[in-house]
Amino acid sequence: MTGHPNLPNIAYLGLGSNVGDRESNLLQAVRMLAERDEIAVVSVSKIYETDPVGYVEQPAFLNMACRIGTSLPPASLLQAVLDVERKLGRVRTVRWGPRTIDIDILLYNELKLDTPELTLPHPRLTERPFVLVPLRDVMPDMESRFPVKVDHNDGGNGVRVWTTTTFKPEEFGHSENSKDTPKAD
Ligand code: GSY
Numbered sequence: 001m002t003g004h005p006n007l008p009n010i011a012y013l014g015l016g017s018n019v020g021d022r023e024s025n026l027l028q029a030v031r032m033l034a035e036r037d038e039i040a041v042v043s044v045s046k047i048y049e050t051d052p053v054g055y056v057e058q059p060a061f062l063n064m065a066c067r068i069g070t071s072l073p074p075a076s077l078l079q080a081v082l083d084v085e086r087k088l089g090r091v092r093t094v095r096w097g098p099r100t101i102d103i104d105i106l107l108y109n110e111l112k113l114d115t116p117e118l119t120l121p122h123p124r125l126t127e128r129p130f131v132l133v134p135l136r137d138v139m140p141d142m143e144s145r146f147p148v149k150v151d152h153n154d155g156g157n158g159v160r161v162w163t164t165t166t167f168k169p170e171e172f173g174h175s176e177n178s179k180d181t182p183k184a185d
Helices: 023-032 074-087 129-138
Strands: 009-017 039-044 046-049 061-070 102-108 159-161
Touching: 009 023, 023 039, 023 061, 023 074, 039 129, 046 129, 061 129, 061 159, 074 102, 074 129, 129 159
Parallel strands: none
Antiparallel strands: 009 061, 009 102, 039 061, 046 061, 046 159
16 A cells, blocks of 8 residues: 555665765655655655674664655666765775675565566665564565564664754655654654
8 A cells, every 4th residue: 555546556665875974865866756756755764874784894774764655667667766865975895895886676566576687675674674674564464465574672783763953754755664763852
């Protein structure tokens, strides 16, 4: 259920940033996606600060997730997220290394897809607390759909709620989590 009859497909996106103004990078990316006619941002997660996974000698990330309604098929949605990454100046220097913005399509309806460009569900979805914890905010049935155990303690698995004064989930429309978003003041 998206509440957007012309944007019938439901997709979940994971976003991460560990270069520059990380929070601003995330929020700009969500805004740029929401500006497109073919995409409605239906729900956004809290923002989390997360220890780097993979290549660990890099700054901590901020991660979040969102649920979108879209009329774009998967390949076009991928182009849309790559376009946002490009516009926000993402430069790929080190593989698995620091990045201004990273946007992954995690799920698209119930679709299973394996092409050179895109694998759905995202192949490392169930291994990554920095993906699963934000995803749970916007996907209430996540734990029944995926047999994963997510640490519910703040700070567990290297994932901590990020306290922010500028992030207003309601800016992006309906959000189930706006009442839970921590505020510094
Ligand atoms: O795949 C996303 C980029 N990435 C991240 C990330 O977003 N968060 C954390 N905590 N570690 C990561 N390692 C990589 S690569």
